[in-house]
Amino acid sequence: MATGMRKILTVVAAPARKAAAMMKKAATPLRKAVSPLRKVAAPFARALAPLAKHLAPLSKGPAFLRKGVVALREKARAAKLTIATCGLALFLGLFISLMGINSYAVMVALVVGLAAMVVACFILYAGVHGREWAISLSFILITFTIDATFRRRGDMADSGMDAQTLLKLVLWGGGFLIGALNFSHIKNALAESVPLRWLLAFATWSFFSTVYSITPTYTFGGGFGYLALLCFVAVVVQKLGMAKLRMGAIYACGLLTTSALALYAVMPSIAVAQLENGSTPRLCGLTGSPNNLGRTAAIALFFIFFAVRDKQVKFWRPDIAIIALSAVVSLLMSWSRTSLAGVIAAIAIVFLRRRILLMLWGAIGVLTTFFAMILANVDWDRLISVFSRHGSLSELTTLTGRTAIWHFVWNAIEKKPLLGYGYGSTKLLISSGFWTVFGWTTTSAHNMFLQALVTTGAVGALCIVMVILLQLRDFVKRPNDMADAAFIFVLITGFSEAGAVGVAPNLLTIFWLMSLVVPRGERVAEQVPEQVQPLRGESWALPARPTGSWT
Structure with a gap:
């Protein structure tokens, strides 16, 4: 049964191999035609490289634009926090009124919880x-x-x-x-x-x-x-x-x-x-x-x-x-x-x-x-x-x-x-x-x-x-x-x-x-914790500092 399967796979795979060989032959003239163009374009690329370095900061946007985006993000976070607080207050008010809670102690416990x-x-x-x-x-x-x-x-x-x-x-x-x-x-x-x-x-x-x-x-x-x-x-x-x-x-x-x-x-x-x-x-x-x-x-x-x-x-x-x-x-x-x-x-x-x-x-x-x-x-x-x-x-x-x-x-x-x-x-x-x-x-x-x-x-x-x-x-x-x-x-x-x-x-x-x-082995004078990675869109990072060890 295994021999029969191998024969079937050989028959099916043969046309695929022939098609791949034909595509490879057809692509050879194209590669030869593109090769001279690369050589012609290389000097222009080397000449434009310094200009690209000077233009790179502009691709990220002007400084005032970036500051504006950061300010908008902070306002958006403040707005989200305000909306969440108002929503929580509204939920508490509706919950207390619907449940008929009259005890101040229960209200305080609910709010604190x-x-x-x-x-x-x-x-x-x-x-x-x-x-x-x-x-x-x-x-x-x-x-x-x-x-x-x-x-x-x-x-x-x-x-x-x-x-x-x-x-x-x-x-x-x-x-x-x-x-x-x-x-x-x-x-x-x-x-x-x-x-x-x-x-x-x-x-x-x-x-x-x-x-x-x-x-x-x-x-x-x-x-x-x-x-x-x-x-x-x-x-x-x-x-x-x-x-x-x-x-x-x-x-x-x-x-x-x-x-x-x-x-x-x-x-x-x-x-x-x-x-x-x-x-x-x-x-x-x-x-x-x-x-x-x-x-x-x-x-x-x-x-x-x-x-x-x-x-x-x-x-x-x-x-x-x-x-x-x-x-x-x-x-x-x-x-x-x-x-x-x-x-x-x-x-x-x-x-x-x-x-x-x-x-x-x-x-x-x-x-x-x-x-x-x-x-x-x-x-x-x-x-x-x-x-x-x-x-x-x-x-x-x-x-x-x-x-x-x-x-x-x-x-x-x-x-x-x-x-x-x-x-x-x-x-x-x-x-x-x-x-x-x-x-x-x-x-x-x-x-x-x-x-x-x-x-x-x-x-x-x-x-x-x-x-x-x-x-x-x-x-x-x-x-x-x-x-x-x-x-x-x-x-x-x-x-x-x-x-x-x-x-x-x-x-x-x-x-x-x-x-x-705790890591064991030789006496270690310092143990440096891993640097905390910033969240996406933020630029803060805590420096790695020596913090002692279990010695």
């Missing part, structure tokens, strides 16, 4: 078109709101949609658009960072776990948020540079810590969470959880330390000093021992790893103190209980009840070890089946690996393990102080908290992504 939507659309438009200020503002907004909560849900298992969840989805969606429309940066980040590829696989699997999740709506929103943040952070790190991004994170975290203290001074009942049957008051602020506030404060101190170390800012600068002080107070009042230990250990390990002699003397000092305490017959129970909130040793040995949570979670894992219950499903799984003797429950596994395993199964947990192993390899072979310190912080907090793979994307997720996207 629509105004916020218009501003958000404007910021998103500017961010998609590469405006640096819009991308920076988007990063600060997402970082501030990701752990903030403006309502208190009575039912912890409630995974329905409300205004706050919708706001976060809108912000994540804007971040996803900024990332997706600058896909080349995502491609470059994935090419440079192998751990980021594995985290992308985890985010993708989390999103598709919606298919079998016991909380499909919540899983869909959380999985989409993880993908959106990955795309957004990959673009932001490359376009802004780590120095500007670091300052944005400091201000976003500073807003949460300072607002927590301000709220505590004005309305302490709202700013404080009464945990463990009301026996342990802990500061939570707008984050809704003491551990979330402690994590936010620790990250603020983390970035301030490296900004001061790299001489990007001075510690006694008023805004930095205020944020640092509020972060320290918030960290202590939240009683978040994991975050405190994490930030101290992260900075200490990175500080000591190039100082072998100092590390050796430190180890000798610790061992000497330990043996001296043994010889002095110290009451260990009493000493250890100092670090307990209630002075109880069992609180530390059970990690404040976490061992019971881990036992419950492991039993759930044994039932669905391969796929898990869907990303973020512990919000329903644990809160509806686990209760302590004090009558309280939780929404996460309080362990990074167990959280990934119970929600996304062995498939998702494998991705997380690969990310950690690859970061550990980079820690040894391609050191980068700030990225490595962030990795240590994520590991330590991930031991007793769900951390970067929690019930929903959180501040630690952004923090981890930043450490994965």
Whole structure:
């Protein structure tokens, strides 16, 4: 059959080849006739070349004409903005009158909400078109709101949609658009960072776990948020540079810590969470959880330390000093021992790893103190209980009840070890089946690996393990102080908290992504962000400037 087809094609193609050969022969005399004309015209072209250079500016129009066009464009933009504002005002008036809204509070809320939507659309438009200020503002907004909560849900298992969840989805969606429309940066980040590829696989699997999740709506929103943040952070790190991004994170975290203290001074009942049957008051602020506030404060101190170390800012600068002080107070009042230990250990390990002699003397000092305490017959129970909130040793040995949570979670894992219950499903799984003797429950596994395993199964947990192993390899072979310190912080907090793979994307997720996207290798003195390209019809451009690095 194949031989027959070849014969048919040969018969059909033969006339076409003959026709092409005849056309080529017919065109040969024409080429020969045109060739002398080219030689005659060449001197005239060379003579007119200088005149063409002088006439080139005139082809673009006189200067006053161009200025007039620019002025008309500006007036047209102003006219469009005026028409849009009038249209929005007319819409609001008609909406209020038709709906019969008589409450001034509802009217104000409606106007503020629509105004916020218009501003958000404007910021998103500017961010998609590469405006640096819009991308920076988007990063600060997402970082501030990701752990903030403006309502208190009575039912912890409630995974329905409300205004706050919708706001976060809108912000994540804007971040996803900024990332997706600058896909080349995502491609470059994935090419440079192998751990980021594995985290992308985890985010993708989390999103598709919606298919079998016991909380499909919540899983869909959380999985989409993880993908959106990955795309957004990959673009932001490359376009802004780590120095500007670091300052944005400091201000976003500073807003949460300072607002927590301000709220505590004005309305302490709202700013404080009464945990463990009301026996342990802990500061939570707008984050809704003491551990979330402690994590936010620790990250603020983390970035301030490296900004001061790299001489990007001075510690006694008023805004930095205020944020640092509020972060320290918030960290202590939240009683978040994991975050405190994490930030101290992260900075200490990175500080000591190039100082072998100092590390050796430190180890000798610790061992000497330990043996001296043994010889002095110290009451260990009493000493250890100092670090307990209630002075109880069992609180530390059970990690404040976490061992019971881990036992419950492991039993759930044994039932669905391969796929898990869907990303973020512990919000329903644990809160509806686990209760302590004090009558309280939780929404996460309080362990990074167990959280990934119970929600996304062995498939998702494998991705997380690969990310950690690859970061550990980079820690040894391609050191980068700030990225490595962030990795240590994520590991330590991930031991007793769900951390970067929690019930929903959180501040630690952004923090981890930043450490994965940053370029590794030799110590880099400067990192220059990409120049922002102007919009069509505009002539502005921001100069490329050195902005520091994760060193």
